[in-house]
Amino acid sequence: MYEMKDEYLTGIPEIDREHTRLFEIAEETYQIAKQEFIPDKYDQIQTLLEELKEYTFLHFEHEEEYMESIHYKKLYTQKIQHEGFRRKLEELTRLDSIEGDQEDQDKVIDDILKFLTDWLVSHILHNDKLIGKL
Ligand SMILES: [Fe+2]
Numbered sequence: 057m058y059e060m061k062d063e064y065l066t067g068i069p070e071i072d073r074e075h076t077r078l079f080e081i082a083e084e085t086y087q088i089a090k091q092e093f094i095p096d097k098y099d100q101i102q103t104l105l106e107e108l109k110e111y112t113f114l115h116f117e118h119e120e121e122y123m124e125s126i127h128y129k130k131l132y133t134q135k136i137q138h139e140g141f142r143r144k145l146e147e148l149t150r151l152d153s154i155e156g157d158q159e160d161q162d163k164v165i166d167d168i169l170k171f172l173t174d175w176l177v178s179h180i181l182h183n184d185k186l187i188g189k190l
Pocket residue numbers: 119134138179183184
């Protein structure tokens with residue numbers, strides 16, 4: 057469902073490796089979310105979403121450091137986007153605030169994953185890919 061594709065490659069090995077890992081965590085979360093009978097499913101999902109968040113934060117730091125190192129001229133645009141996404145992630149990963157039955161929760165998790173990966177794909181295609189084009 058969620059996977060790294062050739063078209064997402066920036067040509068910068070560290071960044072591509074980290075993007076790959078982000079898709080892997082999203083996929084792992086999706087695989088657990090879609091199964092019906094797993095004990096502690098929501099605990100696992102919460103842990104994975106937390107991991108996704110931490111890893112994304114780390115990735116943004118690395119990416120920004122890299123852009124600074126090459127004096128990338130669109131660094132500011134990237135920083136603003138990263139910051140917006142950080143805030144969104146903080147908000148979305150507060151799963152404990154979600155009330156409701158299993159169906160509601162599954163729907164919420166689906167929406168979160170879809171939002172996260174849509175954002176990631178569009179940011180990679182429209183912003184991150186340009187970094188490698190200098
Ligand atoms: Fe970025």
